[in-house]
Amino acid sequence: MKNKLHSKIYLGAMVLIMAFIQFSCKTTYDLGVIKAKPMSDAKLYRNLIDSSLHYNTLFVKKFSANYTVDGVKKSFKGAIKIQKDSLIWISITAPVGGLEVARLMISQDSVKMIDRMKKKYFIDDYDFFRKKLNVDLNFKSLQAILTNSVFQATNGEKEKSFIRSFNGRIIDNMYVFTSEKSRKVDRKLRKDKLKRLSRFGYQRVDIDPSLMRITDVLVKDFVDLRDVSVKYRDFKMYEDRKFPQRLSFEVIDPKHLLSCSVKFNKIAFDDKLKFSFKISSKYERIYP
Template sequence: MSRTRVALRLIALLIMLSSCGQKFSGISWNFLDRNKLEVRETNFEYFSGKAKINYKDDEHDVKAKANVRIRKDSVIWISFSAIGIQGARCLIDKDSITILNLVKKEYYVFNYDSLSKRFNFDINFEAIQAVALGNLIKEKDRNDEVEKNEDFYVLKQRSGNVSIHNFVSPKTMKIERVEMLEPDSKNTAVIRYYDYQMVEDQAFPYSAIISLFYKANAGTLNTVIEFEYNKAQIESKELKFPFSIPKKYERK
């Protein structure tokens, strides 16, 4: 598998990383004042969770379990396993993304600058963290547009050449869908958040589906990732993020 394709699948997996056990109160908002659209975001210092992941593309259909730990604005740590065997470990920090393949004894390192150029989108730690939590990928600014349809407030943003449409529930003020389009390549990503439940005093999406359509040598490909938490909690104590690369592992 080419490094480019590995990177694309990695980004697909991370994007999804990141809805109704409790009722939410509605928000009264004057639509004429666009600057007052406030999306409710998940906020904490430490987070941990357990989830099931189903990854499917033109070649693979993989089911795995994942343990996730996050220190907000610092690091995301993920351990993947299948049939009780730990298969991979991923560390995402401010500088890069590193993946250990524990089965093949090899590892990958991706820096954000090269990934951003490759996909024509500003990929960084903050964007990955936002998607994992159901938060805005790009901070609101005065150039954003807001529309209202029958079901959602639609916050329209741009990041370079990529358009981002955030569909926000008027009842919960949480994001339920994100649509991204890179017009030159026609590459698209759609993220859908479901089953929002309260984790302490934070509304958190327990389920997500990501659909990616992108061009490759074989034509337009589709990758779908389904993600479902069975446990999610905000931690009051400091978490550990064990991660080291054995000397015998080969860098790919």
């Protein structure tokens, strides 16, 4: 009888230990484990902002990326530093050997890049992203994409407050914000009235009710017939903040297909960072 009791205690202890190990080793959070419940747009937006990433600096010490443009695939590694609302610094290294091949410094009004391999550099404005990536970006939207934060794609229109520009609803157990005229857009799409869509912008933001974090963003540009999608997956706790390990985006238009997937590793917040960006006098300036 005593041996049976000891055996039950031993088995119970083992079950508790194994459960603790499984919980402790859990690296990512599952999406969709909590059912979305109706709430006002103002409360949904407030909850989203409250649970979003709060930081002064962000340091992605290591990332790896796969990049495809019109069927041509490339891979690279690197690091990212962000001083909130001020600077984005990106170092790109070769996939093998760790040699830096390029460095970018992005501010509120300029994009600068050093090409180590060709010993050249350029200084441009945000038209660079339209010319090279065929996508409209500014500092605010780029920072938001990199930090899993909400942003507005205004499509040239005067930006209004988020609550005035978007409507909240529940779709497939996800909280979803859609741009205010999205129902008109949907009706015209169903009736194939594409020519009447040029004055509309369309944006959809999906929010997981379990984490109250953005998982998907879709932007449609009906002037240039361009779709831009951003996806966040594999959320993990870094220090005391939830952040996705994987970011992917895709740009599709009638002429091009661009996609990029990024895996983040070794992330730190609020460290004191240096944003070194020294251009050698031997480098040639180019005008992209």
